[in-house]
């Protein structure tokens with residue numbers, strides 16, 4: 001238990017209430033607490049963070065990067081499922097989302113992928129709008145976003161990989177020969193070879209700025225809705241049926257994530273048909289190859305490996321599976337390379353395999369979250385714009401060319417999925433429908449410019465804002481954590497200077 005944990009109050013009479021203690025919620029809390037403390041000292045109002053209670057998960061799974069896939073479907077996962085989709089051969093996909101302080105960072109694959117220029121531009125556009133007279137404002141907003149990203153990097157301090165498998169090394173050595181593409185070992189959301197979440201940022205604050213950390217109060221409770229009178233939030237309804245009142249001076253920020261935030265707005269009776277729409281996600285096609293270089297396993301390590309990781313944070317235990325990858329020169333696709341058969345791992349680790357997953361970076365398809373009385377219904381919308389399927393098909397062919405033109409061809413034994421015999425467009429598309437998976441990046445369901453305004457306030461509301469993945473109007477090019485952390489720092493600065 002963190003020292004700043006507090007009982008759920010019957011009334012929030014002052015300060016800021018952040019609903020959701022995941023990536024964005026905790027970075028916001030971190031930044032608001034530092035700023036309020038430095039301006040107002042001990043008179044500063046507190047920053048409440050409300051996070052769902054969550055049972056502990058096995059420590060070795062939570063701490064050891066190599067075990068992250070074992071967290072999926074466990075206690076720290078909300079375990080959502082998408083609706084079965086005809087485009088995906090009738091399949092319904094598991095959609096993990098993290099629960100407990102740290103949010104999806106508790107179960108994610110820890111890749112730190114800095115925003116590209118296109119990400120900064122797209123965020124600035126959606127924060128400002130695209131009218132020509134706003135050109136200067138867009139440039140300035142982009143500059144502020146870059147500053148916010150540097151601040152996010154200071155908080156997160158992403159770590160260089162401390163170990164890389166021979167399989168991923170073979171990929172990098174082979175494809176970098178003569179290629180102008182930027183494939184590299186990913187930096188990690190790790191500290192000393194262990195998983196880092198935004199909860200660690202709050203622990204860091206206790207050490208580096210104890211007075212600021214005292215402003216943060218963490219409440220463990222499930223939020224159901226907010227009570228609204230006119231344009232003002234006046235209370236919080238809890239899942240256990242209780243309510244707490246909220247003074248009108250208190251700012252409420254939803255950071256419940258891409259599923260949680262639209263669900264809150266819907267359950268609170270906010271009447272806006274855009275809520276839950278514009279849902280986007282990266283869909284990855286795993287191209288699985290066999291090789292003779294030995295199997296990779298996350299089973300309990302030898303004592304020596306364990307001792308090495310415990311003392312230095314290095315060795316295979318520090319492997320996050322999705323070790324390396326990158327974008328093609330036009331940023332149409334991202335590749336992720338794992339030393340596993342991604343579709344079978346960790347259940348089956350018998351054979352040597354390399355998966356090269358490929359996904360379209362800017363999918364055009366959009367899905368929607370809907371609600372029945374007791375259920376959240378996710379229509380992911382994959383390939384409802386057919387251009388995404390065509391783009392992914394070209395991505396699969398691009399990976400095949402890459403393998404052929406590099407030394408990899410000699411290192412890999414065979415392509416098992418989609419399978420070398422699947423050469424026609426129809427055959428590859430059938431395999432894509434059968435094997436593609438979420439890359440775990442749902443976003444966009446309370447988008448900037450439609451559900452929330454550029455100051456992150458919910459349209460028509462005076463003291464309710466949203467800051468999390470749901471506000472991303474467009475997909476990030478790569479993995480979203482770094483961009484979201486920057487967005488949270490940017491938003492915090494705006495709230496402070498209001």
Ligand SMILES: Cc1cc2nc3c(=O)[nH]c(=O)nc-3n(C[C@H](O)[C@H](O)[C@H](O)COP(=O)(O)OP(=O)(O)OC[C@H]3O[C@@H](n4cnc5c(N)ncnc54)[C@H](O)[C@@H]3O)c2cc1C
Pocket residue numbers: 019020021022023024025050051052072096097098099100101102103104105107108109110111112113221222223224255256257258260439440441467468469470479480481482484
């Ligand atoms: C399996 C997986 C792998 C991923 N891998 C990567 C990766 O390698 N790199 C990368 O950049 N991104 C990755 N992501 C995506 C990244 O983790 C998310 O985009 C990011 O965490 C979203 O931040 P957020 O603040 O919007 O939501 P979250 O971090 O999910 O936080 C939302 C918080 O709200 C809480 N909450 C929700 N509903 C309620 C409620 N009713 N009451 C109380 N609390 C509630 C949740 O418990 C959670 O703590 C991955 C995600 C997953 C799930």
